[in-house]
Amino acid sequence: MSVLPATEQKAAYVNQMFGGIAEQYDLMNRLMTFGQDRRWREMLVHAAVVPEGGRLLDIATGTGDIAFEALRQTPGVRVVAADFSLPMMQVGKAKPDSQQVGWLGADTFTLPFEDDVFDAVTSGFLLRNVPDVVEALREQRRVVRPGGHVVCLETSPPPDNLLRPAIEMHLRYVIPTVGTLVSGSSYAYDYLPQSSKAFMTPEELAGAFRVAGLRLVRFKQLMFGTVAIHVGVK
Numbered sequence: 001m002s003v004l005p006a007t008e009q010k011a012a013y014v015n016q017m018f019g020g021i022a023e024q025y026d027l028m029n030r031l032m033t034f035g036q037d038r039r040w041r042e043m044l045v046h047a048a049v050v051p052e053g054g055r056l057l058d059i060a061t062g063t064g065d066i067a068f069e070a071l072r073q074t075p076g077v078r079v080v081a082a083d084f085s086l087p088m089m090q091v092g093k094a095k096p097d098s099q100q101v102g103w104l105g106a107d108t109f110t111l112p113f114e115d116d117v118f119d120a121v122t123s124g125f126l127l128r129n130v131p132d133v134v135e136a137l138r139e140q141r142r143v144v145r146p147g148g149h150v151v152c153l154e155t156s157p158p159p160d161n162l163l164r165p166a167i168e169m170h171l172r173y174v175i176p177t178v179g180t181l182v183s184g185s186s187y188a189y190d191y192l193p194q195s196s197k198a199f200m201t202p203e204e205l206a207g208a209f210r211v212a213g214l215r216l217v218r219f220k221q222l223m224f225g226t227v228a229i230h231v232g233v234k
């Protein structure tokens with residue numbers, strides 16, 4: 001049964017869903033990705049090429065792991081971690097070093113910043129959840145300085161390769177079962193595989209980056225093609 005919301009209901013649905021699983025979110029990430037998600041965030045931050053003392057916006061920061069990774073990698077970086085789910089950010093605020101991050105309640109479509117403010121904008125697992133990917137990217141591009149980077153980490157639909165049956169099993173049975181056991185929410189972990197399958201391919205997402213006005217767009221596929229990091233330059 002489909003648990004995907006209609007486009008106009010997506011924001012409220014997604015906000016409520018993440019509010020409900022905030023406490024278990026990090027643990028589920030580790031379990032679902034076999035611990036690989038940390039390495040992906042490392043690569044994402046690396047691709048953002050923020051200079052020492054530079055400014056980074058991590059939008060849809062959730063529990064803040066990308067923001068914390070930026071602090072670890074980039075000396076003196078000033079990180080704003082923004083999300084529209086306050087319960088997710090509350091979990092992040094309880095982590096060590098959280099005082100070094102500027103936490104902000106904000107919607108990705110209306111970022112409360114002037115143009116050209118940040119050296120880079122990162123997002124992890126946001127774009128699959130928004131009603132309009134190009135508009136979200138346009139708004140990220142707006143707040144990045146010319147020459148700065150917009151970088152995202154996102155799941156991809158299962159690729160057509162030999163591993164597809166195993167990937168389908170993982171999506172259809174393992175994630176919903178483990179997700180329900182750990183978080184107590186069955187619909188959040190039905191939503192995740194269904195929204196991944198329905199999302200753009202990496203090539204299509206690269207096209208959306210270009211339509212949003214980003215150039216030198218490239219992407220790297222990870223975990224047998226089920227996850228990708230996309231980079232574009234303003």
Ligand SMILES: C[S@@+](CC[C@H](N)C(=O)[O-])C[C@H]1O[C@@H](n2cnc3c(N)ncnc32)[C@H](O)[C@@H]1O
Pocket residue numbers: 011014015018059060061062063064065066082083084085088106107108109123124125126129130
């Ligand atoms: C799957 S979590 C990702 C959290 C974190 N980036 C990570 O890598 O683990 C998706 C996050 O996107 C946030 N989100 C979804 N739509 C948003 C929007 N329109 N504006 C701001 N945040 C949004 C949700 O509240 C949630 O915290």
